[in-house]
C-alpha cells in the first residue's frame with residue numbers, strides 16, 4: 001500500500017498524518033477536510049533553496065508556483081523559507097501581498113493579464129512580470145510610462161520541448177497559448193521589441209515544458225535550447241540576458257507505480273547541463289530560477305472524507321460515496337488523474353476490490369477514482385485520498401453550492417486551521 005511521507009497506521013488501525021489520528025481530525029474539523037503537511041512542505045523548500053544556492057550563480061532562487069495551492073498561510077511559509085513565488089492572477093497576487101510576501105520576489109505570469117492586473121503588479125513593484133504577448137509588452141510599457149517607472153520583465157518562450165510524465169517531444173510545439181516560439185522567429189522578434197520598450201528592462205527568459213515529469217532529459221534539453229537562444233540574442237543584439245527561468249514540472253507520487261525523481265536528482269543534471277552549455281558556448285552563466293508547484297505541495301496534501309453510502313450493483317460495480325467530490329477535487333473528472341485512496345478507519349479486514357469512489361455532486365462523472373482496492377469500508381468510515389496538496393483546493397468550486405472544505409496544517413503532532421470551512425452564507429454573500 002502506498003503511503004506518502006508522514007503517513008502511517010497506528011495501533012488501533014487508524015491512519016495517522018504527522019502522528020495525528022486522521023479519524024480524530026475528521027471528527028474535530030468535519031469532512032471533507034484538506035490536511036496539509038507543513039513539515040514536508042518546509043523540507044521540500046529547504047532542499048530546493050539549498051541546492052540552488054550551492055550550485056547556481058549568486059542571486060538564483062526557486063519560486064513556488066502558487067497556482068498549485070494558494071492561501072495566506074502558504075505564502076507566509078514560503079516567505080519564511082526564503083522562496084520566491086510565482087502568481088498568475090490578480091487574486092493570487094493579492095493573496096501573496098496580503099500575506100506580507102516581499103513583492104520583489106514575486107514573478108507575475110499569465111497569457112492574458114488584464115490592464116488592471118498589470119497596473120496592480122507595477123504599483124506593487126513585483127519582481128518580474130513574465131510577458132506573454134506583444135499586446136502585453138505594449139500595455140505594460142504604457143503603464144510604466146504613466147507611472148514613471150521602469151518595470152523588470154521576463155519573456156515566456158516556447159523552446160520546442162513538451163514533456164508529460166515519461167515521454168516528451170522535441171519538435172515545434174508552436175501550438176500553445178503561452179509564449180513566443182523560438183522556432184518561427186517570434187521569440188527573437190519579441191526580444192528585440194522588448195529591448196526597445198523605453199520603460200521595460202528585459203532581465204529574464206522563461207520556459208515551462210510541462211508538468212508531472214519523471215525524467216531529467218527534457219529539462220536538460222530545455223536548458224541547452226534556451227542558452228542557445230541566449231547566444232543568438234547576443235549575436236543579434238550584443239546583449240546578454242541575465243536570468244534563465246526553467247518553470248515548474250517535477251512530478252509527485254500519486255500511485256504506487258509513480259516514481260518521481262528526488263529534488264536533487266532532478267536538479268543535478270539541470271545544473272550540469274547549464275554549466276556545460278555555458279562553457280561550450282562560452283557564455284556568461286545566468287542567474288537561475290525554477291517554479292516548482294506540485295513537487296513542493298502535492299504529496300503534502302491528504303483529503304479526508306466520510307463514507308455516506310455504499311451501493312453494490314451486482315455484476316457491475318460498487319460505488320462508495322463520500323461527502324465531497326469534484327467540487328473539492330476536479331482532477332479525476334477533468335483528466336482521469338490517478339489517486340491512491342485508503343480506508344483511514346481500518347488497517348485490516350476484507351478487501352473491497354475495484355471500488356468506485358464517488359462524490360456527492362449531481363453529475364455522473366463526479367468520481368474521485370475508479371478501480372480502487374481498499375479495506376472494505378462501512379458507512380461512517382473516514383476515507384483518505386493521498387497527494388491532494390496540488391491543484392485540488394486551488395481548483396475547487398462551489399458546484400451544487402458545495403461548501404469549500406476547511407484546510408488544516410499539521411506538523412509534528414500539532415494541527416491548526418488555516419482555511420475555514422465555507423458556510424451557506426459565504427456561498428450567498430455576492431448574490432443580490
Ligand SMILES: Cc1ncc(COP(=O)(O)O)c(C=O)c1O
Pocket residue numbers: 065068086109208210211212247248249250291292293294295390
Ligand atoms: C509557468 C509555470 N510555472 C510553474 C508551474 C508549476 O508546475 P508544477 O506544479 O508542475 O511544478 C506551471 C504549471 O502549470 C506553470 O505554468
